[in-house]
Amino acid sequence: MSKETPxxxxxxxxxxxxxxxxxxxxxxxVYLMKNDKDTVIYVGKAKSLRxxxxxxxxxxxxLSVKTTYLVGRIxxxxxxxxxxxxxxxxxxxxxxxxxxxxxxxxxxxxxxYPYIRCTTNHEYPRFELGRKVLRDGxxxxxxxxxGFAVKETIDFINRSYLIRDCKDSxxxxxxxxCMTYEIGRCKAPCVGYVTQLEYxxxxxxxxxxxxxxxKQTLKLLEAKMKAAASDxxxxxxxxxxxxxxxxxKIWEKQNVIKPGEQIDKDIFVFxxxxxxxxxxxxxxxxxxxxxxxxxxxxxxxxxxxxxEVKEWFTSxxxxxxxxxxxxxxxxxxxxxxxxxxKLLKSVFLxxxxxxxxxxxxxxxxxxxxxxxxxxNAKSHFSAQVTKQQxxxxxxxxxxxxFGLKNTPHRIECFDISNTQGAESxxxxxVFEEGAPKKSDxxxxxxxxVEGPNDFASxxxxxxxxxxxxxxxxxDLIVVDGGKGQLKIAVEVLKELNRPDIPVxxxxxxxxxxxxxxxxxxxxxxxxxxxxxxxxxxxxxxxEAFRILVGLRDEAHRFAITFHRKxxxxxxxxxxxxGVSGLGPKKKKTLLSHFTSVDCIKKSSVEELIExxxxxxxxxxxxxxxxxKN
Numbered sequence: 001m002s003k004e005t006p007x008x009x010x011x012x013x014x015x016x017x018x019x020x021x022x023x024x025x026x027x028x029x030v031y032l033m034k035n036d037k038d039t040v041i042y043v044g045k046a047k048s049l050r051x052x053x054x055x056x057x058x059x060x061x062x063l064s065v066k067t068t069y070l071v072g073r074i075x076x077x078x079x080x081x082x083x084x085x086x087x088x089x090x091x092x093x094x095x096x097x098x099x100x101x102x103x104x105x106x107x108x109x110x111x112x113y114p115y116i117r118c119t120t121n122h123e124y125p126r127f128e129l130g131r132k133v134l135r136d137g138x139x140x141x142x143x144x145x146x147g148f149a150v151k152e153t154i155d156f157i158n159r160s161y162l163i164r165d166c167k168d169s170x171x172x173x174x175x176x177x178c179m180t181y182e183i184g185r186c187k188a189p190c191v192g193y194v195t196q197l198e199y200x201x202x203x204x205x206x207x208x209x210x211x212x213x214x215k216q217t218l219k220l221l222e223a224k225m226k227a228a229a230s231d232x233x234x235x236x237x238x239x240x241x242x243x244x245x246x247x248x249k250i251w252e253k254q255n256v257i258k259p260g261e262q263i264d265k266d267i268f269v270f271x272x273x274x275x276x277x278x279x280x281x282x283x284x285x286x287x288x289x290x291x292x293x294x295x296x297x298x299x300x301x302x303x304x305x306x307x308e309v310k311e312w313f314t315s316x317x318x319x320x321x322x323x324x325x326x327x328x329x330x331x332x333x334x335x336x337x338x339x340x341x342k343l344l345k346s347v348f349l350x351x352x353x354x355x356x357x358x359x360x361x362x363x364x365x366x367x368x369x370x371x372x373x374x375x376n377a378k379s380h381f382s383a384q385v386t387k388q389q390x391x392x393x394x395x396x397x398x399x400x401x402f403g404l405k406n407t408p409h410r411i412e413c414f415d416i417s418n419t420q421g422a423e424s425x426x427x428x429x430v431f432e433e434g435a436p437k438k439s440d441x442x443x444x445x446x447x448x449v450e451g452p453n454d455f456a457s458x459x460x461x462x463x464x465x466x467x468x469x470x471x472x473x474x475d476l477i478v479v480d481g482g483k484g485q486l487k488i489a490v491e492v493l494k495e496l497n498r499p500d501i502p503v504x505x506x507x508x509x510x511x512x513x514x515x516x517x518x519x520x521x522x523x524x525x526x527x528x529x530x531x532x533x534x535x536x537x538x539x540x541x542x543e544a545f546r547i548l549v550g551l552r553d554e555a556h557r558f559a560i561t562f563h564r565k566x567x568x569x570x571x572x573x574x575x576x577x578g579v580s581g582l583g584p585k586k587k588k589t590l591l592s593h594f595t596s597v598d599c600i601k602k603s604s605v606e607e608l609i610e611x612x613x614x615x616x617x618x619x620x621x622x623x624x625x626x627x628k629n
Contacts, residue, residue: 018057024050028085030092034076040099042070045088049079064304070103089347093322105297105312107319113143114150123196124189125203126164127154132323140325141210143283144291161206162187262286264327269373271381272302278384280377282369292376296384310336326354335360391434394543401536404502408476409433413551414461415480416454417559426461427559434547455488462492480552482507483528490530504529506552525549579625586613601626
């Protein structure tokens, strides 16, 4: 009689999870899969939680390599019930943004597109740059691919149509026109120099320009220019001439697909192979292509089973439109089916009260916009995989030169910054796959160290960092400093019983190169390893060198900016110290109202007493104190 083969830990765990899933409800909701450290590694939505989650544990050959890999790392599964499948979609997008699960498809770096926002809900609207489309009564135009282009366009609109550029708080506090009015760039609605009706006409003309009525805009500007020239207002005529040139310049940058079309469209295509998938989005507004953007997702295989492709692509669209403008039409090259499209339209209706047409365009069908999107996608994919390969080669070189057991997919670097021990701070910068992961950056205020002691500060920071179990362990720790800082890091790892985490010290050294009088001083980047006497050098301009030095430079920048910010705050508040009756709360209120100490100093008693909590006596004492100082 043969003995039964004992089950492995993995098989036992999966069997236990199957048993647990049997008790899941058949209701719609969101499920959260967690690893052995209770970290969320995947978030999904389902019409029936039990049926969907159970499908992960079937022995089907239709599961992709990625899904099989995910299942092998699940230790716990939690769920959140929702009333409807639409609510599950909305919750999934917010949870993915919150937890940033490793195995979910996410927007690259969680960056939002820049938009032009018109605050039409204000009595005197203004134009500003926005990163999220909110249900706030404003009008949004975009998305654009460049924040600089948005700022340039807003500046042009303000100059051409004399729209205010001040914030609402500044406008409310102003008693007399600002310099923008004096140079003829604003009609001073802040002090009532223009009626709401007149101002609204200017805003409508600006909105007409943004909606694509460029010919009408040019005719209007030309008529105004000629009228100004006839009245011998030559400076005004010159400004209008410059505005006309600006209009032409802005519209020349945009590719016209269908002149006169008023429909807004977004187009999504993707290309890829086993190395990853690139999703390209193209944005057309009123017949003009105003921009495109790509998201490269490493190791996402485009040849996954159809159901998995539909699932991750649906999740991508759900996340994208949770914060971005929803157009009239969305063109896609994946046939999601009637039910999913209907569900997405219901989700979009909840987000922005819009229900766009979701149109499937087969890859072989002729469509100008899809063709442009594919052309860009192929070019960007080629560039991304070349860049990705270079990063991988760099990480492999780091592994070999440092003698690491594993490839350092996650590297963390720490740096200390202080001025004579005052306001000591530290930075933690994270690179994943050789690129910055800014969402995991951390700043620390040094709490237990007095005076300029970088070694003790480093010990505190590393201890605090490694005690956070919710963070992923790094594959490599880099400390900014030589053998001294490296020794401290090794001690901390031993004390926390974590000697398995590799650590390296990075320090600059000055060297002389040349002959006698013509010697030149150069900077050399040296890397120190525990237990090794000699340092390691990398050849400059190699990818490994770029990753490590870039990591250290980023940590240094991040620490310095935090340190300057704290010093600036301390200096700012110290100028308001010494005034009887002015406590921390009133200081904060004053600074939020006037934005700077200089503005407070220039203000009158009447302007100061408009601030909540400031009476006449306190205002007089404050002005006297600031002028004295």
